[in-house]
Amino acid sequence: MSVIKKVAVFGAAGNFGTPITAALVTAGFQVTIITRIESDSTFPDGIPVIRTEYTVEKLTTALTGQDAAVSVIGPGGLHVQVALIDAAEAAGIKRFIVDDFGWGPNFNSLPEFREIGTQRRAAYDHAKKLSQTNPNFTYTGVTIGNPIDWAIKRFPLMGFDVKQRSAVIYDDGTVEFTGTTLEGIAQAIVGVLKHPDETANRHVKARSIQVSQNKLLDALQRASGQSWEVKRGATSDLLESGREKHQSGVSGWVLELLVYQLFGPGGRCIVASKEDSDADLLEIKEESPDDIARKVLGSIAN
The missing domain is CATH 3.90.25.10 (UDP-galactose 4-epimerase, domain 1)
Structure with a gap:
C-alpha cells in the first residue's frame, strides 16, 4: 500500500477524537476535520474543517482526495457509520478506521450489551465485505480495552x-x-496509519x-x-x-x-498480554x- 498522508477525522472534538486529531497533526499527517453542518463543536486553528450533510453522496464529495478516514463519532453516531464506510469506499479511501474503541469483536460481553454489540458489528462487517470486493479499500478496528x-x-x-x-x-x-490511556489510543491511530500493510483488514489490539x-x-x-x-x-x-x-x-x-x-x-x-498485543507495532509505550x-x-x- 502507498504511504498515507491525508487523513479525514470524524468526531474530532470528542473525548477520543481530540487527542487523536492532535497526535495525527504532530505526526505530520495532513488532517481534515469533517463534521455535520449543524455541529457547534469548536476545532483547533489551522486544521481545515468541512461541514456537510451526512448522506453518502455529500460525504463522498467531502472525502474525495483523502487517503484515510478515522471515525471517532461516539456511541450516539454509530448508526451513520455504514454511510461513512460507503462514502469512503466510493471516494477511493485506502484505509477506514472503524469506530469501535472497545473490547473487540470477540469479547464475551453480558447479554444486555447484545444490541450495542450488534450495531458495532454491523459497521465492521460492512467494512470487511467492501474490502473483500475492492482490494484498494481496507479497514482497521482498534481494540483498546478500558480507556x-x-x-x-x-x-x-x-x-x-x-x-x-x-x-x-x-x-x-x-x-x-x-x-489504554488517551495518549495510547491516539498513538494507536498514528501507528495504524504508519503501518498500513501490517494493520490492514483486522482489529489491532492496543494496550498501555x-x-x-x-x-x-x-x-x-x-x-x-x-x-x-x-x-x-x-x-x-x-x-x-x-x-x-x-x-x-x-x-x-x-x-x-x-x-x-x-x-x-x-x-x-484482558485484551491481550503485552507480547500478544500490537503495542510494539503501534509504538504504544507500556x-x-x-x-x-x-x-x-x-x-x-x-
Whole structure:
C-alpha cells in the first residue's frame, strides 16, 4: 500500500477524537476535520474543517482526495457509520478506521450489551465485505480495552473518586484488566496509519497497562502523598442493580454492568498480554500504575 498522508477525522472534538486529531497533526499527517453542518463543536486553528450533510453522496464529495478516514463519532453516531464506510469506499479511501474503541469483536460481553454489540458489528462487517470486493479499500478496528486515565477521572463508580481521595474496592481488588490511556489510543491511530500493510483488514489490539484495583489504589496513594478513604463493594451488587435497571428501562445500567465486567469474577477484561498485543507495532509505550496515577491526578489539578 502507498504511504498515507491525508487523513479525514470524524468526531474530532470528542473525548477520543481530540487527542487523536492532535497526535495525527504532530505526526505530520495532513488532517481534515469533517463534521455535520449543524455541529457547534469548536476545532483547533489551522486544521481545515468541512461541514456537510451526512448522506453518502455529500460525504463522498467531502472525502474525495483523502487517503484515510478515522471515525471517532461516539456511541450516539454509530448508526451513520455504514454511510461513512460507503462514502469512503466510493471516494477511493485506502484505509477506514472503524469506530469501535472497545473490547473487540470477540469479547464475551453480558447479554444486555447484545444490541450495542450488534450495531458495532454491523459497521465492521460492512467494512470487511467492501474490502473483500475492492482490494484498494481496507479497514482497521482498534481494540483498546478500558480507556483507563480518562475513565478513572470521569466515572467514580469505577472505584476511584479522585477529587475526594476515596476509593471503593470491589470484591478483593485483585482482578486484573487491560487499559489504554488517551495518549495510547491516539498513538494507536498514528501507528495504524504508519503501518498500513501490517494493520490492514483486522482489529489491532492496543494496550498501555495491565493492572488491578489494588495496584491502582496503591499508586494513587503514593502519587497523592496521602492515605485514601477505602470502602468495600461487591461486583454482584453491580450486576443485580444493573440488570434491574435494564429491565425497568432506568438509566445507569450501562455503567454498572460495564464496571461489573471490568472487576467481576473471571478476569474477562484482558485484551491481550503485552507480547500478544500490537503495542510494539503501534509504538504504544507500556505504562506503570504510577504513570497512570500521575496522569489522573495531574489532569484533576489542571
